[in-house]
Amino acid sequence: MRFIFVDKILELTPGKSIRALKKISHNEDYFEDHFPGFPVVPGVLLTEMMAQTAGKCLDADKTHPGRAMLARITSATFRHWVGPDQDAIINADIKTNRIHFATADCNIKIQSKKVCTAELFFTFVPFERFSPEYHDETLESYLKKYLT
Amino acid sequence: MTIEEALTWIANLFQEPVANIKPETARDDIEGWDSLGVLTLMAGLDEDFDILLSEEEMQNLNKIDDLLDILKKHKKINESE
Numbered sequence: 001m002r003f004i005f006v007d008k009i010l011e012l013t014p015g016k017s018i019r020a021l022k023k024i025s026h027n028e029d030y031f032e033d034h035f036p037g038f039p040v041v042p043g044v045l046l047t048e049m050m051a052q053t054a055g056k057c058l059d060a061d062k063t064h065p066g067r068a069m070l071a072r073i074t075s076a077t078f079r080h081w082v083g084p085d086q087d088a089i090i091n092a093d094i095k096t097n098r099i100h101f102a103t104a105d106c107n108i109k110i111q112s113k114k115v116c117t118a119e120l121f122f123t124f125v126p127f128e129r130f131s132p133e134y135h136d137e138t139l140e141s142y143l144k145k146y147l148t
Numbered sequence: 149m150t151i152e153e154a155l156t157w158i159a160n161l162f163q164e165p166v167a168n169i170k171p172e173t174a175r176d177d178i179e180g181w182d183s184l185g186v187l188t189l190m191a192g193l194d195e196d197f198d199i200l201l202s203e204e205e206m207q208n209l210n211k212i213d214d215l216l217d218i219l220k221k222h223k224k225i226n227e228s229e
Contacts, residue, residue, distance in 0.1 A: 071184055071187060072184065072188070096191065096194065096195065098190070098191075098194065098200070100187060100190060101187045101190060101191050103191065121187070121188075121191065123184075123187055
């Protein structure tokens, strides 16, 4: 199972806000177990979508000594089930943005209805901890197209 | 705020029982004061008191009294109470 939960960035203001898309296919392998006859996206994966989206907003900022990494889920609420064949619009607003930590208010909307929310806390892991080959293609392609 | 209120704030921040947080309590004796606890502390001081700690100030925090000194320095504790 791959662990990339953002397909495309729709809007981005580095370090401040982001809106992104994740297309949820009926072929996602986790639907096989979660649950037979009642496929729903696990709450932890909805949270991961929000964390990855907010993380890209922070990484785009380029003022931190490393890559954004989720350090705490301050709160998370799952209001409605999310099933297969949905377009999840993931929103994140960065509330606090400091050199060593950041916080974000996030939500996911399906057809304009808010299905979950989360308050997330991030730290930053030094770049040298990651493989030199590691690139965030989704973020880099957006930055190259719209913000250079 | 009073020193008691500050100790309660610190206890809540580190998710420790208030009874475990005394001025002489050492950092090593507080389970929640780990690397994440340091970030949580920085965020809490920033959001609740508009205090941004320098790297040097962070490194010098070894016990609760050091935290209280920071709050006193920034006039967040009313020492007359």
